[in-house]
Amino acid sequence: MLTKFTSQKLELKILIAILVVTSLVYLNHFDNPFFFDDVHTITQNESIRSLDNWISFFTNADTFSSLPANRAYRPMITFMNAIDYAIAGDLNPYYYHYHIFFWFLVLIVLVYILSKHLYRLSLPEYNWIGMTALFATAWFALHTANAETINYICARSDSFSTLCIVSSLLLYIHPFGKKWHLYIITMVIGIWTKQTGVMFVPILVIYILLFEEHSLITNYKTDTKKKIIHVVKKVAPAMIIASFLFIFNQYYLTPKTTDSTNFTVTRFEYISTQWYVIMHYLGNFILPINLSADPDIAIIKPWYDLKIISGLLIILGMLFLMVKSALKEKLRPIAFGIAWFFIALLPTTLNPLFQIANDHRMFFPFIGLFIAVPWGISLLLKETRIINKSKSQKTNIIILSALLLIGHAYGTIQRNKTWNSEDSLWLDVVVKSPKNGRGLMNYGLTHMAKGNYDTALDYFNRALEFAPNYYTLHINLAILYGATQNHSKAEEYFKSAINLNSNSPSPEYYYGRYLSKQKKYQEAEKHLKKALKNSPNHIQSKQLLANISNLLVNSEKEIKDLEEKAKNEPSLDILLNLSLKYYQNKEYQMVINTSKKLLKSHPTSSVAFNNMCAAYNQLREWELGAKACEKALEINPDYQLARNNLKWATDNIKK
Template identity: 40%
Template sequence: MMNRNIILLATLLFIVFIGVYANHFYNGFHFDDSHTIVDNVYIRNIKNIPAFFFHPEMFSASPAHWGLRPMVTTTLAIDYWLGKGLNPFYFHLSTFIWYGLLCVMLYFVYKQLLSNAIKTPDVKYLSLFGVAWYALHTANAETINYIISRSDVLSTFFIVSSFFIYIRWPHLRNKFLYIIPAFIGVFAKETVLVLLIILFFYIVLFEKGLSLRQLLTKEHFPQIFKTIGQLFPLLIVVGITQIYTLSKINAIEGISNPLGPYVLTQSYVWLRYFIAFFLPLNLSADTDWTVIYNPFDERIIIGVSFCIALIWSIFKASEKTATKPIAFGLIWFAAALLPTSLAPFAEVTNDHRMFFPFIGLMLSVVMAMALCLEKYSSVWKKNVFSRSCVIFIALFIVGLNAYGVYQRNKIWKDEETLWLDVTVKSPLNGRGLMNYGLSQMAKGNYSVAEEYFNKASVYLPYYSTLYINIGILKSALNSPELAEENFKKAISLDPGAFAPYVYYAQFLKDTHRLVEAQQMGEKALAINSSSLFLLNVLTEVYQQLELWNELKETAKKTLVLLPGDAKALSSLAFAEDKMSFKRGDVSKETKAKTAADYLNQSLYYYNSKDYNSCIEACRQALKIKPDYADAYSNMGAAYNQLKQWDKGADACRKALSINPDHPLAKGNLEWALKQREM
């Protein structure tokens, strides 16, 4: 009867689980999704999957974020392939499936751990309640909605898998099967080493039956070394694999805070996470918390006091069999927070960091509730009203969290809704203000965008990306001088970065300063040769400069990244066609015989900056071939160089009347018209 009830309740939970997350499947890409997914050309070809395990540059389009998380990149490539493009539904569905599988496994983990402490048929119901609370916990919506945070979901899934195999089938430990999921998990995120801590204390508390106080006595010291010995194969495999992944990157992005103050600040952050488990009310995609430098700040004192109380609770709970799951869950909570607490990241706190620790905290809370219910079982089990109250409280907790998830899904809908929420919840976060400004600039609300960029500059006076965005805005507002000033400031603030050069190159191209655009673009190319955006900018620059060999090489680079790309194939064919003419180039002394000969002469004169002779050669070509679009295009380019904008525009229009898709004529016509209006 009980098993049937569990199956019915689990089925109901599954239906609610899908219903609560139903409004998140089409939510957009956000934040780091831009460079790891949207702009990452490598995930667009599923044949790249083996290479993901060796090439850190394939993880991101941004060199600052290159790393080796091939399990994440592999799943993203599969999503792209299934969705035939950047269809957010498939990316969210993939994360959701992994999350669902994790929750299923957690039921059996909780059931086994609770059964070690209490012998009651209610363990199954308690375990299912814990899973329901975790699956629908409001804070977890931050991880599930943020696609690139799949790294947290995957690494947690494989850690729990290894842990489950270890505790469920102890007779298979000598075959080391439990190590396999952990090995895979290392390729998702650098948190799998925490599994060693979790397993160590599981063995100590549940298999050896020791309390932490006993463990620290001299007579039990050998147990420490014996337990470490049991886990040594796991340490070797995971450790070596982790060393391999870390050796593939130069530095971990975002580690910029001083270690001492950062670690002290984490004590207060831990308290924030602990409170958020029970009251997830102020979640933010990007908080405005900063490092606290004063060690006597009241927040540090409160945080350190909390950590001391946490340690005391762990020691106290470890002394009795009935409370060991509480101690173990708190150890899990603390251990899972260690990686982000000891590495001084720029972000002091992130809500997706709660995803893995909350598994342990959930175990502690459910076990504490179980002991409370067991203590008063004679009252509530015999009284219908009391029993109804217990069920109501359980449903209220889960239901309230489910409602929170549904509301957070709405916040994550698009860039505007997400970053507006950040500006409200984290008003001192310059990056949040900037990103909300970006969402407004994308909609054409330039005045609002400028307002938020100005607010952001108060908190981010030295943030290169902010000045790139201000430059783009000023360009859209037809203020080229201010735009250029901001692009140059962005470069000066971060001269080794890729983004300032490429966006400055785009600006220079759009203002027809092609030689300078070429220089900036090639600087960006030296930093990052796998940016499709940059290659597209350089393609247009080389076409307009009529640098056919460079155009050809750029098209080839694009085709390496995106085999079969129509635009790159067209550019390659166009360059090779022009180069075939160039192989028959004639100097000004060579007598021209055909229209093509005169066109080659015009190119010679143009590259020699003899624009009048270029125009004359084009006229001679047109006498032989009146519908020669290339001749009109070259003539228009030469007139533009002479700043004879009306004649340049007229020649380009004639070229386009013959060939409406002529790439050079279009660009030169736009240039002529824009300059004529100024």
């Protein structure tokens, strides 16, 4: 028989083995790129490029994102992103993944400590407590669903806030941490990581009720008021500070531009749909074969739809099991785990969000299931005496457990591969979530990057069916049409993107980039300034605006040089170049004056007549423009540009 010391030594070795195996399983994920919200929180966010003003991360939510609508107050995430950028020296995802994975390993250890503690409180004489806790820990470490959170850099808000909640509970459990209220510190860090950190308070209440003041549940008729007051006193410090922080963060530190609540659906429609979403999450816990980086679950109507009713029945069944388990001491880890699961889901279940479901939201709630389910299985094996039977039975249990863990390890490796590139990730989304407009658009982008414009356009048009008012999709359609030289369509979609979104810098930035490529620098400058007005931290707009400013300065210098040359030597080439520079600077009257001057010495210059035509058209003097283009075509009937400008003029004359 093993002594206590030997058993602890063996458990430590197994725990280290779990950490090593987990590291090997995730070995192929460290070079996975930035995705989704990583763009506006990291790659386009100037705030993280320096740690000099790190205090501003905690006082100004604008530093969190370059998109005004996405500026949640999560200063710890901005701080960690800035640290990773400082260490890497640039936007290298390796360092972000290393940092996230380090804390994931720490969380794995804490899950082991917490689960073992809860099991020991419930059934101290049980010999398989350590092994059950190790199995729960290994299952959590290798579970395929967790790969969604660990691969997605911006989802460090989920993994790190969960770490803070588990740490807070363990610090409360420890006499020293409870005496000096050290658990408050980690709770505050968790709330600063993500507002869901406030869920530590109800989790703490459940822990106190089940494991410290359980007589309130089993013997509620005696001294109930006194017991409730005792519980309130225990939880009061965390509750007061968490409530204050949540209200202060939400109503004072979160900018008014932040758009997190979906008002296009009713609260009941959203909550009732979440009953099905919870069933979807549970399905991924049991068999994670339908994981998608961007699920296409939409609002389900009516409320009595079979999907909603099925989800509701499962929820009621779990709540019934939770209550029944709470009444028996040895089953309390099951009750605690189920309660944790539902408490962790409350923030995304009650507040209508634009994205109905998201697989990285499972990370925090699943901690509860990793505590409850292994303990339930272990007790079932104990009660049926399978665990105490022959060696072959024990061997079978070990083999089945190993097969489950191997299956999840393999699944995690495959999910890491899926997250390895834009192409593989969005293909996976399109296959599993075919009604997701964003997924279709992003997969179209992978084809556009390869020059497959027809295929890209097909996916963009399919995306329009599901997301007709998605401004990013309109931007990408504009970029595609610009790349295929369909400039009228490009202009149309750039303008519709701007109309669809009033506070994001992206429509103005991409339109400005397009205009700068057309050498319409002054117009581009105007849109880039609008982009920076919406988002002062949008680094791409700043860089492009600086480049355009330099080009404008150089252009003015070129004009002055050409004007000086034209005085001394009014040659055909110099005057044509000068009129072109005037046109690029929108000095249309100067284009006309220069062209007239050129025609005095070169009356058969079709280019000069065409330049006059284009300038007249810009001034909306359509008849003068038409006459100039007709002259150009008399001189050169094959001059296509003059023919296009003439059509521009005549079309407007007809109007």
